Amino acid sequence: MFDVNKIRNDFPMFDKIDPAKPLVYFDNAATTFKPRSVVDAVTRYYTTSSVNIHRGDYELSYQVSEEYEQARKTLANFINSDEREVVFTSGASASLNLVAYGYGQKFLKPGDVILSSEAEHASNILPWFKAAEETGAVVEYIKLTEEGELTVENFRAAMHDKVKVVAVAHITNVLGFIAPIKEMAKITHEYGAVISVDGAQSVPHIPTDVKDWDIDFLSFSAHKMCGPTGVGVLFGKFHLLQAMDPFMLGGGSNARFDICGNILLKNPPFKFEAGTPAIEAVLGFKAATEYLLSVGMQAIEDYEHGLRVYLVEELSKLPHIHIYNPHAATGIVTFNVKEIFAQDAAMYMSSKGIAVRSGNHCAKILLDLLETSETIRSSVYFYNTKEEVDRFIEVCKEVTLEKCIDLYL
């Protein structure tokens, strides 16, 4: 049974908030709070098992290595993949770059096409700009609907024989629409291309099943799903991981090498994990995944959807608010206060204890579609409440340009 008050008790951040200065944290698309079990897993490593993995002949190193590999199994189960297909990286950006460098730059040829969308986060489009520059491939865009949604019809229309890579977000970080990823994967494969999915905003919020969707790559970060910063996952189908190159080489990624420069790399996922990883973060990531599973991903999706519908319903009643994505399904609501610059309005909200993000949200090419240079983004997670939405709406109701300026007088 989903009980948000019980859930909030699991998060030390909520205890730390000064009751005299309440904080409504609606910037969960940027990063999320951590439950106690995650904090404990991180400190447990540093206090009871602070040794390296995959090296030592001693008992403690063996134990930590086992736990580390156990984390890989947990993550593999979480997205329904094989553990050999789970590469630990420093986060979604590193994962997305690894695909563009390790796969894209190795296999793309002049004239090949990388198909993406104008709603992509910088981390999912800039690496492909670079891959295009290096290989002579070109980037093309799938036409979005007026509200910024990616549809199967538009995707099919954009697809052609030259497309070798499809790079899209499952849920975009500005507009929060869920892309029809399973249908897109099917179409991608009809053309013999691969699909790389940015899951940074989707894996934390909806159930993930890479086998059912039949996608080729999936990138996501721990810190957006209650886990530590500095760690993430690249899922890749095993034969693709085998074919592609690592981003860097070093200790732990090679099986053997000799003085002539011959290198024999380990098999995936280890060939991509040179150097000592963020061990404590991986162990914390495991705890975060277990925490989300205990709440239930479907329950999380349903609860967030309910909260979002309520927020949009209330926000729509305010004539001075313009909502850009009223029909998206997830927790991201992008809006502006009419006649007030996004940053000024966000600062006013901050003065009233509401944490939202203003800016262009690292999706700079989307702005032509929205016809505005910046927006305010509010993003809820499963620990946010209806009461917090009410508080947020109250502040949205009262905001005026005068009040925004008065902060600085």
Add this chain to the structure above:
Amino acid sequence: MNDLLNNPMILRQIIMDHYEYPHNHKLSDDPAYGSVHMASESCIDDITVQALFKEGKVADVRFDGVACTISTASTSIMTELLIGKTLDEAKRIIDHYNKMINMEAFDVEMLEEAVAFHNVGKQANRIKCATIGWKAIIQLIEESEAKHDETTR
């Protein structure tokens, strides 16, 4: 003038007027103008400031771009304050403006409407907004002086 500092209604009106109807808010095509593009790395502000210097004076200052209330209004007021001043006068005004932003003693009379920002410095995260246009004009003055030194050498 000191009364003005304690009159938030008037200060607010000054900022609102300059935000809603910014002065000298159109760039020139004249190549005689120096131009500098200021794009903040930490926020959205993205403005271009142009200046024309003639016979040791600030003949004209213009700007355009996308920016928040504080950036737009402070840059608009800057253009009004500096047009027609000698370079030395302009530099003195800029110096006092920076003092005010840093919460140091400053000449209230000299800064005219710019005193509307006398409390911005209390909020460190907005200092960049209140100085973006002013940093641009400093750069333009320095560039102009360097060029002048070059030609008179």
